[in-house]
Amino acid sequence: MITERLSVRQFIRTEQDLNAYLAPLSLQKDDCVVFALEEFHSRLALEMLQTRMRKQGQMFDLSEELVPCMVLFSDRMLWANRSVLQALNTQLSEQILQDPIVQIMVMRTFLTEYTNVLAVSEEFERTLEQGMTPASQRYLQYVDAVTNYQSLDALKFALKIEDVRRLFEQVPGMNADWCEALVRPAQESLFTRLYRRQLELLLVWMTSPEDYADARADYRRQWGFLETEDLDFADFDTDVFVDSKMKELAERYDGDHENVQEQLQHFDDSLAVASQIHQGRMNCVLHVIDSMPMERIRMYNLLRLWSTLLQHQDMNRLVKMRFFRNMHRVCQHGAVPPNEVGLQDLLVLLTEKSSGINT
Numbered sequence: 001m002i003t004e005r006l007s008v009r010q011f012i013r014t015e016q017d018l019n020a021y022l023a024p025l026s027l028q029k030d031d032c033v034v035f036a037l038e039e040f041h042s043r044l045a046l047e048m049l050q051t052r053m054r055k056q057g058q059m060f061d062l063s064e065e066l067v068p069c070m071v072l073f074s075d076r077m078l079w080a081n082r083s084v085l086q087a088l089n090t091q092l093s094e095q096i097l098q099d100p101i102v103q104i105m106v107m108r109t110f111l112t113e114y115t116n117v118l119a120v121s122e123e124f125e126r127t128l129e130q131g132m133t134p135a136s137q138r139y140l141q142y143v144d145a146v147t148n149y150q151s152l153d154a155l156k157f158a159l160k161i162e163d164v165r166r167l168f169e170q171v172p173g174m175n176a177d178w179c180e181a182l183v184r185p186a187q188e189s190l191f192t193r194l195y196r197r198q199l200e201l202l203l204v205w206m207t208s209p210e211d212y213a214d215a216r217a218d219y220r221r222q223w224g225f226l227e228t229e230d231l232d233f234a235d236f237d238t239d240v241f242v243d244s245k246m247k248e249l250a251e252r253y254d255g256d257h258e259n260v261q262e263q264l265q266h267f268d269d270s271l272a273v274a275s276q277i278h279q280g281r282m283n284c285v286l287h288v289i290d291s292m293p294m295e296r297i298r299m300y301n302l303l304r305l306w307s308t309l310l311q312h313q314d315m316n317r318l319v320k321m322r323f324f325r326n327m328h329r330v331c332q333h334g335a336v337p338p339n340e341v342g343l344q345d346l347l348v349l350l351t352e353k354s355s356g357i358n359t
Contacts, residue, residue, distance in 0.1 A: 186274035
């Protein structure tokens with residue numbers, strides 16, 4: 001069973017640890033689930049996927065054994081042992097749906113892992129921005145933190161929207177609209193946040209052109225790496241691309257900054273209304289099940305956990321792409337091509353540079 005732990009664990013501390021997550025395995029296709037990976041272009045993305053999947057049992061405290069899975073780079077496929085994955089998902093699903101303590105601990109894990117990966121990312125970036133080479137131990141900590149957070153995405157195979165709907169359909173008086181409002185909580189998506197930042201930059205471009213260059217640089221630091229899902233983000237994270245995006249948006253809003261301000265206000269108003277509706281529906285649920293204390297706790301936890309999982313989908317991309325941006329910087333500093341570099345290559349590069357060896 002999932003047990004309480006207050007601190008973030010680090011699974012990858014040494015080169016040997018990293019090798020364990022990247023080592024090739026002998027798997028039989030007939031015993032495996034096969035995932036097509038056409039959208040994965042770089043070796044780095046494929047290796048990160050394999051590493052995070054091998055962690056699934058560890059991250060949910062279900063097993064210390066690595067999940068048997070392997071990326072076939074030439075075929076752009078991932079093979080994963082079917083029986084192991086099914087057993088882990090079934091075990092997690094049973095605990096998540098029934099045990100309030102497990103629900104709370106999993107929510108805490110999402111929070112602590114996100115807090116940790118942000119801190120590790122920021123420290124790694126500060127080192128790069130100071131013109132220094134991050135130590136190999138910091139790199140391993142970063143790889144570990146990102147793949148820890150990414151591996152939590154496996155919860156979506158154990159906690160499904162159908163399960164959540166069935167649970168809430170048991171509430172007296174529940175109808176389809178009520179249920180839908182609960183399973184689609186009011187929260188701003190990463191796409192909306194990105195679009196909002198672009199519109200805010202557009203306002204600067206329209207109304208304060210003298211401040212635009214600094215605002216554009218700030219936008220690129222925080223959001224410029226989110227235009228794609230792989231290392232090809234670098235093709236779009238340029239001043240030229242951002243400028244072209246501003247011109248496109250200006251045409252969409254007829255060059256009228258008041259139209260842009262109205263759209264930004266619409267985002268705020270829509271989110272506020274959706275939040276109000278969602279909270280009202282939640283209050284109704286809690287009132288209906290008020291006489292059932294344990295059921296009240298279980299349902300409330302599951303709703304919060306479902307909301308946490310949905311938010312993780314967005315934050316997962318943000319964390320991953322931020323990591324790719326920073327690894328791209330490492331490759332630039334080391335004058336190595338980023339598309340074919342792997343996790344072990346980056347470790348060697350950083351080890352050599354921090355030791356003062358020319359690469």
